[in-house]
Amino acid sequence: QVQLVESGGGSVQPGDSLRLSCRASSRTYRLYGMGWYRQAPGKVREFVATVSWGQNRTFHRESLEGRFTVSGDNAENTVYLQMNDLKPEDTAIYYCAASDREWATLRIPDYNFWGQGTQVTVSS
Numbered sequence: 187q188v189q190l191v192e193s194g195g196g197s198v199q200p201g202d203s204l205r206l207s208c209r210a211s212s213r214t215y216r217l218y219g220m221g222w223y224r225q226a227p228g229k230v231r232e233f234v235a236t237v238s239w240g241q242n243r244t245f246h247r248e249s250l251e252g253r254f255t256v257s258g259d260n261a262e263n264t265v266y267l268q269m270n271d272l273k274p275e276d277t278a279i280y281y282c283a284a285s286d287r288e289w290a291t292l293r294i295p296d297y298n299f300w301g302q303g304t305q306v307t308v309s310s
Contacts (some may be wrong), residue, residue, distance in 0.1 A: 188212040188299040192282045195265075195304030202308070203270045208282030208301060210263040219247070219290035220258050220265035223240065224278035224306075231281070233292050237265055240288035272308045279303040 194206040210217060221236025235246045235256035244256050253272075258265040265282065282304075283297035290296035 187296060188215055188217070188284055188286075190282045190284055190299060190301035191279070192301045192304040195280060195306045197307040197309065198272055199281045199310055200273055200283070200308055202272050203268070203291040204272065204306060205266040206269070206280055206282075206306075210282075210284045210299070212263060213264050214246075215258070215286040215299075217263055217284050217286055218265070218288045219285040221256060221283055221292070221297070222267045222280055223283055223294065224276075224280045225303075226275075230279075231294065233294065234280070235267060236283075236290075236292050238291050241291060245292040246269075269306070272306075274308045274310075277305060277308050278306060 190209045192201035219238045222234040235290040237258035239260045255268045282301035284299040285297045
């Protein structure tokens with residue numbers, strides 16, 4: 187099994203920055219992708235950004251490009267999300283996800299391991 191441990195969430199003011207981190211522990215699975223999704227109250231879970239080592243590229247939600255940047259280390263099974271100029275609409279639970287599927291890109295069904303989530307609240 188794969189366990190994902192997220193950190194870095196919190197409560198900030200508009201315009202602030204946060205960096206989320208996630209580490210996957212896996213002794214039997216090779217991970218081909220890791221990334222971030224978020225779910226705001228009353229809304230469906232949505233894609234934020236992923237690192238696809240199988241496809242050798244990153245994916246970002248178009249509306250977040252320029253403010254959010256994903257990065258990761260396949261050897262360490264870690265993924266990070268740098269979030270700048272945060273806005274109240276970024277308030278959500280942010281979930282780390284990982285995939286042992288070589289073709290994983292950004293779709294939620296591509297990812298078969300999920301963290302518990304970390305709360306990000308942006309409010310003045």
